[in-house]
Amino acid sequence: MAESYQVLEGAEPFFYEGNSVGILVSHGFTGSTQSMRPLGEAYAAQGYTVCGPRLKGHGTHYEDLEQTTYQDWVASVEEGFQWLKERCDTIFVTGLSMGGTLTLYMAEKYPEVRGIVLINAAIDIPAMKPVLQLEGTRFLDAIGSDIKKLGVTELAYEKTPVQSIKEILPFMKVVKEDLSKVSCPALIFVSDDDHVVPPDNSQTIFDHISSETKEIHHMKESYHVATLDNDQKIIIDKTLEFIKKIL
Template sequence: MSEEYRVLEGAEPFYFEGGNVGILVSHGFTGSTQSMRPLGEAYAKAGYTVCGPRLKGHGTHYEEMEAATYQDWVDSVEEGFRWLKERCDSVYVTGLSMGGTLTLYMAEKHPEIKGIIPINAAVDIPDMAAVQNLDGIRFLDAIGSDIKKEGVSELAYEKTPVKSIRELVKLMEKVKSNLASIECPALIFVSEEDHVVPTHNSQTILESITSADKQLVTMKESYHVATLDNDQQNIIDGTLKFIAKVEKKAEL
């Protein structure tokens, strides 16, 4: 990696070795692992093995992100999944925003995943679909730090590459068209007010996946980056309860 693209402090991938149940934790578009680290640390404290990969082109500089494709982001998550599978009997996947999109992608591709917890996941953002066709414009304003809680900010890029938006739109279309193939248990978190991903996305996911065990939880005190917002503990508690329930059912 060139000097120009050093990983920002706080944006490093994280790995916690724990028990034989693993949790793959994915951050979102233009963001970094900083948005998911509190969750990762809480799950590790609860005894789980946790992997929080840094998606390629993220956590460095937006010009490096511009050169990454959605397949690069998929590959980053796949690498984390392989790390967990080497150590764990069962793996769960959770993610924020595009991390939620990648969570759905993984469930579509890997039916052995035991359960998923998408958080404000994106499968259809009309505004992004519109701006992907902009000609001659390379970067747009930042989309990070949509947080209700005062004094909290997300470690995210100050600009958004239009090329990266095109890649995200491709990923969303691919994932949305395949949602019916998801059959594993799903706990879906959605913020009541979100200024990045329209809330209808989570309803679409709920209605489209064919899981027998699926639930939508509405968060009233957080905006888009709910993992750093007022509902952070609710996400942690709900996720731990969900995994314990699924694991117990698997033992019966």
């Protein structure tokens, strides 16, 4: 049944072929590629090869998400990574929210990742934990579209499957436990006012990764979905600077 859901307009995966430097761009939990497309387009405009996979179960219908596991989301990102590896010598990974969790996972598992850029990355969301005790509830209210900028909406699900929260929680735990395995350069963006992921997640990441080159940048004008918010240009500009510095 789940296969019958159409991909929503704007939630399609995106690929831009460019030079031998690749950037893997991952969206977050219950969101879609729409949240990362402006970044992908900006990086492609600089000549980079860019891949923005649609995480399995995302960008269709929340009942579709309910059927997927965190291993499915990892597989979606690994598929994008393979696509880039066939075309590029050097690969950077960036992600928003759970996309940041996936970015950390990739850096933990694949030492060849040249550098990572995290945007409000999630490794511990205490507010989600009571959900583990829920019986008989399938869906909760949406968590998407936490944006300060007026008139901007994230293409995200209007409901959050309880089953999917039961997948993201152990995934965050696994990634958090292995933070010391991250040794590549890291650029961390954190919104001081985030209603989805507690901002202290970013400081914990900064403190526990083994990277010699790491910096944390605080964003004052954006909420959780900073890639669509007032700090979008800062994220793009600082990421491009970071990549140039490392290459």
